[in-house]
Amino acid sequence: MKRYFIAVFVAFLSGVMSIDARRVEMNLLQTSDVHGNYFPYDFITGKNADGSLARVSSAVKEARKKYGANVILLDNGDILQGQPTVYYYNYVDTLAAHVTSAVMNYMRYDAGNVGNHDVETGRAVLDRWSRNCDMPILGANIIDKSTGEPYFKPYEVIEHDGVKVAVLGMLTPAIPAWLPETLWNGLRFDDIETTARKWMPIIKEKEAPDVIVGLFHAGQAGNMLAGYKENPSLEVARNVPGFDIILMGHDHRRECKRVINVDGDTVLVMNPANNGVVLTDITMAFEVDDNGKVTHKYIDGELRPMADFDIDAAFMVEFSPYIAEVNNYVNESVGRLTDSISTRDAYFGPSAFVDLIHRLQLDITGADISFAAPISYDANISAGEIFVGEMFNLYKYENMLYVMELTGKEIKDYLEFSYGLWANTMKSKNDHLLLFKEKPTDGDESRAMLANPSYNFDSAAGIIYEVDVRKRPGRRIKILGMADGSDFDCSKTYKVALNSYRGNGGGELLTRGAGIPHDKLSSRIVYSTDRDLRYYLADYIHKKGVITPEKLNHWKFVPEKYIIPAVKRDYKILFPEK
Structure with missing residues (x-):
């Protein structure tokens, strides 16, 4: 199945398409569960790290050379907790620009999602990070109890060369099973599948996107935890028609596969695991007619090891003051x-x-x-x-x-x-x-x-x-x-x-x-x-x-x-x- 799909995809890119059609190519990249691993060494162990956003930055720059502006960069949550890097800017130096926002702005992320460990930092840290980010932070099922509306933006539409990609962001709802309410006071976390069914027709009717992406900080297995379905991503891919791609996180398990939903359509499901060691790399190609309508689309993905990429020297120079601050902190x-x-x-x-x-x-x-x-x-x-x-x-x-x-x-x-x-x-x-x-x-x-x-x-x-x-x-x-x-x-x-x-x-x-x-x-x-x-x-x-x-x-x-x-x-x- 995969070999057949790739063959069709390659043939399409080679020019097997309508003479009158316009071709648009896009690259969608996803990080998830980075856990503060922005720099290519572990501040806890003092050893070099295999992954990190310093290497991801090189991969992103390579993609932008190839695809120009037609690159979509997404993060799927759990970026605010893990390394001393983020702890220092979460709780020690709370006046400086937050390192996470600075890194994501430098890399020009198009959207970020919220993870359970981001919620665990507390409302003050979560709000400070989201305010300082240039891109929207998503969370369709994170509801403000005072208004009944999503606390963060539910979805983002990204358009390149007339092709529209809608990204619906959600978080595992099992937060109350782990975290004290003092950390998420005033919020509630709704079921992912129920929320997906709510927003799917709204997105289709209002935005008419050519591709719909589910950015879910939740894993594959839909286990119940204290009455909450913790990891329903695969169930949503199969049960809620309309998604072309489901990007997963949370369970730190690499995945790249296709599933068939209840309407018989194929959904690409991917998860790059954690710590910036692997990057989700999805290539999308579209055939667009003279009226600007997408008549055919082809989507394929792979997981790319970041060990294959050099550390981005410009990235390291940009964040050298942050690195120095954290080094001083961890060496006390x-x-x-x-x-x-x-x-x-x-x-x-x-x-x-x-x-x-x-x-x-x-x-x-x-x-x-x-x-x-x-x-x-x-x-x-x-x-x-x-x-x-x-x-x-x-x-x-x-x-x-x-x-x-x-x-x-x-x-x-x-x-x-x-x-x-x-x-x-x-x-x-x-x-x-x-x-x-x-x-x-x-x-x-x-x-x-x-x-x-x-x-x-x-x-x-x-x-x-x-x-x-x-x-x-x-x-x-x-x-x-x-x-x-x-x-x-x-x-x-x-x-x-x-x-x-x-x-x-x-x-x-x-x-x-x-x-x-x-x-x-x-x-x-x-x-x-x-x-x-x-x-x-x-x-x-x-x-x-x-x-x-x-x-x-x-x-x-x-x-x-x-x-x-x-x-x-x-x-x-x-x-x-x-």
């Missing part, structure tokens, strides 16, 4: 670690890395129990002086810290659900400890082999417990008592420290696990910080001066005769020697 000393820490051991038992977060959460809040997970899949911080940049390695996201009231039974059920995502049911010492998608072998892509995201692998501190992997999920956890030696009571209410993502229902450990209805979660929150956890981690280390990381050893997998050989095997699978 916070304190010292006496020992190196890594998330690698967190998959197999207590971890000094995760337990440092537990210690902080318990110290700040005075809570009885702490829940935390290895937020970064494979993070390492070396012994010695620790700098601001490394704090982003220690804690990846801008989650706040909550204290919630949970019963002992809810705590146990929460942990049962967590370890059900995490650990396999072992029948012998030859089985895997970790829950993999399929039987893995050495050398396979390790992270992709895990059945579930590791940021949902919550352990607990403040209680002493065992996880018996011989038992099926739901019957594994045996709580032996509180860490202070007192009894643990399933009927008692405890104060539990956890991050705001989890406290708002993220990962469904509180809802599907502990059995608390989503609309009741907010009533369980008795305390919230007003700054992100990373800020408090840095402050904690700075005040202590020197930190000796150590395992709390509040839990363990059992039985040891199964665990010891399984850990050796599974560790090599997750972290193969290079």
Whole structure:
């Protein structure tokens, strides 16, 4: 099918068209989930980056040399959070021109979409960024509660050589399942398919476009999350006629394929994944008659690796002042670690890395129990002086810290659900400890082999417990008592420290696990910080001066005769020697 389509497309470009027709060629480029990777190195690790907008800029300039003005450049959200670059201009230097707006204006984006991590920065940052952008920010399903109308522009029409391309922008509506309302106060997030059905006839009647693009910060699989359909892009492509192209984001999964919608028309569906490593590159060719009407159109796309492009030197010169500012920020000393820490051991038992977060959460809040997970899949911080940049390695996201009231039974059920995502049911010492998608072998892509995201692998501190992997999920956890030696009571209410993502229902450990209805979660929150956890981690280390990381050893997998050989095997699978 693809080979046939490309053959027809090439033939068209070679001149197989009506003698009287005019040919128009366009190039549509999409970035998504850039997560602050504007420059070709990682400010967290101090290493060079494979992607970045510095390389994308070179690809865009190449396209503009080839197609002239007939290039459409779109971003599909999650651009405002991830690297220290954006954190600095989100929260530290709030007076300077925002680096994200400056970069997007320099690259001459035609439109941008909103992602969930953009909403997570808070209304002030989101509004500042959108105001400072030269292009429109889209969001047809982001509704201002006071007016009932879209808070951002619902769609944008881009016209080149008489050919009109309409871009309808939307965001996954599952924001309330992850983020506290304080970050999106006054807004609501409507269902994507319902909103697409609303705007499709309006766009067709009012604009009469030749191509309609859905720019959706949502992935393919339409899973339900707290009553919201998180990733319905593929369903919309099939169920809502009128789209020629659906550009996806959010799930960080590369995709380039065609689907057939309910009217029998072909829809091109693409996703460039994340961090500016790959660029969506779509070529569109049109046959236009003497009356200016498009009589034929041909659309094809590919994912282009940015490693094939040089860093844009002019881009780097333009933003050298920003780079210098961020370098100074990330190289500020916070304190010292006496020992190196890594998330690698967190998959197999207590971890000094995760337990440092537990210690902080318990110290700040005075809570009885702490829940935390290895937020970064494979993070390492070396012994010695620790700098601001490394704090982003220690804690990846801008989650706040909550204290919630949970019963002992809810705590146990929460942990049962967590370890059900995490650990396999072992029948012998030859089985895997970790829950993999399929039987893995050495050398396979390790992270992709895990059945579930590791940021949902919550352990607990403040209680002493065992996880018996011989038992099926739901019957594994045996709580032996509180860490202070007192009894643990399933009927008692405890104060539990956890991050705001989890406290708002993220990962469904509180809802599907502990059995608390989503609309009741907010009533369980008795305390919230007003700054992100990373800020408090840095402050904690700075005040202590020197930190000796150590395992709390509040839990363990059992039985040891199964665990010891399984850990050796599974560790090599997750972290193969290079």
